[in-house]
Amino acid sequence: MAEDVYKPGNLLTSLKRHAAAIATGLRYLLSTKRMTVRYPEFLIDLGEGYRGMIRWRRERCISCGLCAQICPAAAMKMYKLPGEKKMFPGINYQRCIFCGFCVDVCPAFALEHTPVHDLSYEELDEMIYIPERFDTEWVSPALKEGARPVKVVFDEEVGLRHEPK
Amino acid sequence: MTSQGSSEPRASPYFWYRLMGRDEEGYDVYELFIGPQHPASGHMRIIVRLDGDIIVDAEPDIGYVHRTMEKLAEGREYIKNIPLFERATIIDAANITWGYVRAVEQLLGLEAPPRAEYLRTLLAEINRIASHLYGFGIAGIMLNHSTMFMWAFGDREVWVQLAEDLTGARLTHSYIIPGGVRRNLPQDFREKALKAIRYMEKRLQDYERIFVKNPVIIARYVDVGVIKADEAKRLGIVGPNLRAAGVRYDARIAEKYGAYPELEFEIPVREEGDAMARLLVRIEEIRQSMSIIKQILDKIPDGPIFHEKYYRMLPPKLKEFVESTGRLKLPGAFIRLKPEPGEAVARVEMGHGEVFYHIVSDGSIKPYRVRVITPAFRNVVLYRYLTRGARFMDLPAIYGSIDYFPPEGDR
Amino acid sequence: MTTGTIGRIVDFVLSPHIFAPLIYPGLLAATLVLLTLIWAERKMTAKVQLRYGPLYVLKPLGGAIQLIADAIKFMFQEPIMPRNADKWVFALAPVAMMAFTIIPFAFIPAAPGFVGVDVEYSLPLVLSLSALIPPLILATSWAANNKFTLLGGVREAFMMVAYEVSLFIAAFAVASYYGTLSLSKIVEAQSVPGIILNPIAAGVFFVTMLMTASKLPYDIVEGEQEIVAGPFTEYSGILYMLVMGASYMELYVLSLVFVELFLGGWKPVIPALASIHPAFEGISLFIKAYLVLLFAVFLRSVYARYRLDQALEIGWKKLFPLALLSVIWSLALLLVAGGA
């Protein structure tokens, strides 16, 4: 492509290149394209298949412990709780890397990914989910605050377009 | 201010001159520590010794993000190492794990089905484009061209989104596993990918106008940081840096892995060996990768995405789920893969260059030794070679042009 | 208080000796330029880069008062004094730098006859006053006692000699055509904008203006990627605000001079406006200068940084001969046209 960058340029080619660069800049200055998604106001709807926060369902769990054994980050552990015969999984989100191996290895569909990914915590201890807390629905804090979900659409002109749902 | 006289004996800084067959010369140098707390050092330190404006010696001091991966890998089951090695080069996760998986597959005597190989190649090429765009952005901001930085990172988002559609994660895909891949191609992936390719082709022309052919960039990049073919070979350089020096070497053609033998693509090579040549080689590689993606989408065969040996172990209910959603379920036996004693090596071409894995197995469920040599680690020597005699302001230009990724070098 | 006193106060404030240096085009207008220009720069750069830029401070106006928020932040930030620094120079140099960017406003005419101190040699005076800033930058770089600041200071010293000569010669090329060194007289004499009469001088002046204020592609002195923030590496808080503001102020001063030399000064593009109210003349100067400023900061989103030796080469081998050529051009014009 840009073979001629190696040719010794004269004043004219140099001026032409300066003009091309400035014109490109001006073209973008006057266009209305934007890449940014203004997050707390808009939230990208990630939809099915995104590997977000993991939802555990107690009623489906067969306590096989495969999830805890496959966890590469030692985030998922089997918890022996007082007053329970079976052991159940709990997760430590300080460690979780969202590889999704636990979800893939679960033979009973007790673990599944949700598209929620934007949680934050005030204390490190809150990030440890023992089985009692693990069995809850995840809610995106931005959505709770009234963020408008947007859908990602591929576009030839702007790359990614974010359309309101 | 530190000013070392020539009388002060120092063994290491000038050893390079000895290696290059030079006498040890006396330099009156001004020592600068670039990093690790510096706007343009990355997670590393470069100890620069200046004679006036000329760099006498630049010593890369790496290891600030060393995560003892080789040691950690010895204590984990084979499958658990995939997410671990992924973290060496998080921007190029598919390629760096593919090398590991290839070595493990050799030990296990497995071969992925053809469709899985095509899907791996697809993700690898998407990652290659994303990785080159990342490098582009860094190269731009190293010259204080913030527009190039923002554009490259913004356009990288398109490819990251594409990878997310395929794998479910933006960067850490953990997509390639021994015996296959974890997800099948989504329904509308083809249209999305073709749109992304057409968009990128348009954008590359704008890149050219505002960056590549910008007289300032030409002034900063042409004849800066020159390495020629014979020196690049001696130093064992890999990746676009090698090909920009005129050596036609690419692990994709050397090793013939994945679906590459069935695809047509060119290996861009340039003779100049300077920073501009490295930039142009990367742009051309983005074009080639997009052509590869198009071919994959046309040629991809139907069939399973996971090796029969393990797929058979799944109960019918899970098989049904896999068929209907295209998302793989793993059998429990997969946690404890147990290869025969022996050793295997694998090389894979990443965006930055060739990654090398050597796995020694003692027949247990954990590898006895995993050796990983990343392209950045092999290219780190370029700091010393290219900066010698360059001007101080060339240092960030050279840094940006060799596309060094500190976490990858440190592992 | 009687109306007479108020009237006298109003007259006093509105008299050019006070109004010009303190209000317009001086301190107050300069502060306004500083606050809005940096915002505009960030907004424009963001636009080119497909982003939003500052947005959330006063959202209806697109974050227009972001810089006030930034200024407040700088005010309350702890100013850190390096232990090994030369404390007096370190603290006073930024203040002096700011002062030297403000003093020229007393000599820049804002409208016909509206100037703080009317001197016959206002052009060289303004340029020499802004030429006092580089030595102060050198002083800060030495006082901070840091390797990066020292390198930045050396770069400033190199750059200074490379651009100042061409800047002065390009300005004098115009002055020699009109036969006066007074800015007001140059504007008065300009029937055709100087940029058309002597485009070479205008080009050289504009490029050296970018070099003076170290704006891209010549932000070599502050070269973030090599020397962190150059001479200003050790500054924080309010002192940092001063040193950073000084370069924008300098740019503002020089763009006022640029407009007066090359763009017809305060003469409105539509001459009829001037007859409505004399204030339009001042506004016209301001708008022109602001547009020049906008273009100068817009270049940030187009260019990367030149290398030091390349910038010096441009300064000495290209701009200097071009500046000399512009003098010859002016003299040739004088011979052909017989003077203005």
Next chain:
Amino acid sequence: MAILDKVKEALEPLGAKVEEVRPGYITASISVENLKKAAQLLFNLGFDHVVSVEGVDWIKDNEIEVAYHAASYEPELHGVIVKLSTRVPRDKPELETLIDVWPSALYPERETWEMLGVVFKGHPELKRLLLPPDYQGPPPLRKDYKVPEEGFIVDLTRKQ
């Protein structure tokens, strides 16, 4: 295979044990004394760079295996890796550096020194690379350096 025969022909006179363990992966183990000679012979065959220098701690044999993976940029040698390895005693792991033959071994040798304590005699800068400069412990990639592991069960009934 032609390359295997060439490597055998070159290295077997030096007492090397050459075999092709996998397609394109040739291993050659040799004594410490002949290592440099063998490296030079491999270089002459066209193996112009080393991909990796590494050590494997065979704690049961009380030996450390130092391996050089040599490869080539030449098209006819694409896809071939030769592992040239030697074994040194664990308590005195010393061998001569090969950076004169393969300058590309510079950094990997330094890393192997750091991680396994193998001393490469003649290497110009055996100093810390990845570990902190003040690191005190034993070479971390040796097998007697244990990484603590935790189980996957947490017993909450026993606590408190």
